[in-house]
Amino acid sequence: MTPGLETLPERLRIVRRTIRDEYLQQHAKPWIIGFSGGKDSTLMLQLVAEAILSLPPDERRRQVYLLSNDTLVESPVYQASVAKTLDFIEEGVSTIGLPLTVIRSHPEDNDSFWVNLLGRGYPAPNRNFRWCTDRMKIRPTTRFIRDQVSESGEVILLLGVRRAESIARAQRIDSYADRDNRLNPHNDIRGCLIFRPIVDLTNDDVWHILLNVRPPWGGDHRELVTLYRNAQGGECPFILSDDDAPSCGSTSARFGCWTCTVVDKDSSLSGLIDAGFEYLEP
Numbered sequence: 090m091t092p093g094l095e096t097l098p099e100r101l102r103i104v105r106r107t108i109r110d111e112y113l114q115q116h117a118k119p120w121i122i123g124f125s126g127g128k129d130s131t132l133m134l135q136l137v138a139e140a141i142l143s144l145p146p147d148e149r150r151r152q153v154y155l156l157s158n159d160t161l162v163e164s165p166v167y168q169a170s171v172a173k174t175l176d177f178i179e180e181g182v183s184t185i186g187l188p189l190t191v192i193r194s195h196p197e198d199n200d201s202f203w204v205n206l207l208g209r210g211y212p213a214p215n216r217n218f219r220w221c222t223d224r225m226k227i228r229p230t231t232r233f234i235r236d237q238v239s240e241s242g243e244v245i246l247l248l249g250v251r252r253a254e255s256i257a258r259a260q261r262i263d264s265y266a267d268r269d270n271r272l273n274p275h276n277d278i279r280g281c282l283i284f285r286p287i288v289d290l291t292n293d294d295v296w297h298i299l300l301n302v303r304p305p306w307g308g309d310h311r312e313l314v315t316l317y318r319n320a321q322g323g324e325c326p327f328i329l330s331d332d333d334a335p336s337c338g339s340t341s342a343r344f345g346c347w348t349c350t351v352v353d354k355d356s357s358l359s360g361l362i363d364a365g366f367e368y369l370e371p
Contacts, residue, residue, distance in 0.1 A: 126171030133249035181306025200224035238280035
């Protein structure tokens with residue numbers, strides 16, 4: 090069959106088989122799943138969990154970390170949803186035998202938004218001086234990844250990026266990724282290998298699965314789908330490099346920091362206000 094013309098069930102089989110095969114490789118490099126709590130990282134986590142749970146319990150030996158970062162100034166509705174999801178996952182994975190540990194990172198006090206804006210007198214972030222992304226997003230997650238590299242020698246970072254997100258995202262993926270290799274070295278973090286298991290899934294694929302398939306840890310994705318519908322936006326993705334920064338604080342409608350001064354109008358918060366969250370108006 091011509092690549093790209095597979096049906097959704099066939100694409101899912103390919104993704105699950107790829108995840109399972111990589112998990113069973115004969116080395117002990119831990120997996121770190123970059124989790125923003127949005128549709129793509131949620132779907133990736135679900136497919137990873139399904140692939141691992143398809144293995145006998147004695148073969149589920151690789152340690153898996155679910156790494157989620159809170160900038161401490163996230164959209165309150167979105168961050169409440171992410172925190173609720175993480176709590177639900179933590180409760181569910183222990184009962185289903187999934188070797189997964191939830192890690193919640195956040196900027197250190199000296200790197201927080203208010204310390205830099207009010208304490209140090211930094212100018213509000215703008216397109217030419219986007220100091221917030223490095224301090225509040227990149228540093229906290231990179232710190233954890235480097236710690237794991239120090240302990241294990243190498244780690245594998247799973248990112249829920251997809252070519253279908255945008256032309257710019259597809260170009261970035263193709264410029265970094267070697268199609269002949271499943272794992273590609275991270276540009277900035279030595280010892281960190283990037284694994285993009287859902288890179289070829291479409292937007293329709295993502296929504297179809299989230300709407301129709303319950304996650305193995307329990308519950309469903311209705312609240313997440315409703316949140317997207319109300320906000321008419323998307324999550325600011327898991328970021329590890331300044332090269333990824335334009336996706337946050339851009340003209341696209343994304344869930345991001347409520348303090349963001351890089352955009353003229355926060356479309357996602359406006360959408361939530363229109364959907365009934367009037368307390369966000371101030």
